[in-house]
């Protein structure tokens with residue numbers, strides 16, 4: 001897909017993409033960022049890096065370095081579970097908040113995907129999308145990537161949903177004004193197309209209103 005060449009330089013514009021594990025957030029976010037020339041932050045990676053670092057999770061979050069985000073072990077099911085476990089700790093979330101907020105509101109446009117972007121990190125985001133799909137569909141997609149026992153992958157997906165939705169601090173839920181995107185029966189192209197159309201509409205509305213940033 002071609003990047004839209006527009007001078008976004010002085011513009012602050014945030015696209016918040018939240019949803020449960022393996023719903024398609026990452027793929028959609030990267031495609032939206034690419035299409036509009038926005039920066040992209042996969043916030044799950046921050047929690048994964050804290051989860052695999054070991055030691056005290058709050059200290060790990062406070063001392064996180066860019067190189068911690070490059071580990072090849074961050075994409076595994078185990079890292080996802082570890083991330084979900086440290087993500088319930090309020091001190092961990094607090095330590096990662098400021099960085100995410102600055103990324104979201106820096107000039108040039110940003111796409112952030114995670115669990116609490118539209119509800120906690122950037123409630124003022126210009127576009128909020130809640131991407132979801134049935135647990136079975138999500139588990140199947142994840143199983144195609146990681147292999148192993150599909151029933152075990154489904155169990156882990158459900159386990160992670162329960163923890164991410166049930167925690168007291170910043171639980172996973174759609175922001176009241178988020179657009180729901182159920183990708184259960186959509187192709188990637190369709191899902192990306194819907195998300196891009198929402199961004200396009202918000203950018204056009206801003207242009208009509210005469211706002212540039």
Ligand code: DC
Nearest residue numbers: 043044045047083084087114115116
């Ligand atoms: O998106 P992901 O699967 O990489 O996220 C891994 C875990 O990190 C997820 O189960 C919960 C946590 N997380 C979070 O609590 N808040 C975010 N904004 C992103 C991820």
